[in-house]
Amino acid sequence: MTSTSRHIDREYEAELRRLRDQLLLMGARVEALLRDTVNALLRRDAARLRMLFRTDDAIDQLEVEIDELCLRILARRQPVASDLRFITVTLKAVTDLERMGDLAANMCTQGAALLQQSDVPFPAEVGRMADAVQRMVHDALDALVRGDAEEASAVIHADAEVDACYATVFAHLLEDMQQEPTHIERAAKMQAISKCLERIADHATNLAELVVFLVKGKDIRHAPWPTVA
Numbered sequence: 001m002t003s004t005s006r007h008i009d010r011e012y013e014a015e016l017r018r019l020r021d022q023l024l025l026m027g028a029r030v031e032a033l034l035r036d037t038v039n040a041l042l043r044r045d046a047a048r049l050r051m052l053f054r055t056d057d058a059i060d061q062l063e064v065e066i067d068e069l070c071l072r073i074l075a076r077r078q079p080v081a082s083d084l085r086f087i088t089v090t091l092k093a094v095t096d097l098e099r100m101g102d103l104a105a106n107m108c109t110q111g112a113a114l115l116q117q118s119d120v121p122f123p124a125e126v127g128r129m130a131d132a133v134q135r136m137v138h139d140a141l142d143a144l145v146r147g148d149a150e151e152a153s154a155v156i157h158a159d160a161e162v163d164a165c166y167a168t169v170f171a172h173l174l175e176d177m178q179q180e181p182t183h184i185e186r187a188a189k190m191q192a193i194s195k196c197l198e199r200i201a202d203h204a205t206n207l208a209e210l211v212v213f214l215v216k217g218k219d220i221r222h223a224p225w226p227t228v229a
Helices: 003-043 046-053 056-077 081-117 124-146 149-179 181-216
Strands: none
Touching: 003 046, 003 056, 003 081, 003 124, 046 081, 056 081, 081 181, 124 149, 124 181, 149 181
16 A cells, blocks of 8 residues: 555545544534423523523534535545445434434423413423433434444334323323413423424434444334344
């Protein structure tokens, strides 16, 4: 191998490392935004929610930078095999991460408005749902870091728990609106927050499916009972 080839290889490896680092940084910021948003909601801290809303801009910027780096590597290096799979997964993963950030920001907006209108506590089911969603996001990112398809599969199956929580919350809020029409506006905002959590869980599931593809080379999207074997 010539010195030029070795230099090019080192540059290529550095680009892949930077891409991985940027992806993990974006994931960490999304996880932090979700955690801080849930904590602010449960503490009824409207000022904190309004401040957190602005942090989504940094997540959006990371998406742009990662997309640009992926396209630059594809154009200059023409990667194959596992490198190509990693770049393909990254291009998809940043979309899910960006949507998680948007949904967390939407929770900030809905939550701040809700707290101005009402001092009613969040239903216990919402707290359980938030805990489950945060675990899913954390575990999906951990599976990505460690290349753990089994952990990713567990995340996929955990989505059923979140869906069940959301169904319970929705039924509770619908009953509240029917029995007391003056609660409609606050219940609608509570439902919107719960729906954001449910959608974040869906994106965490998407991320976990990408981990399985990255590790196993197996596309399990839309499979009724996904496995990683």
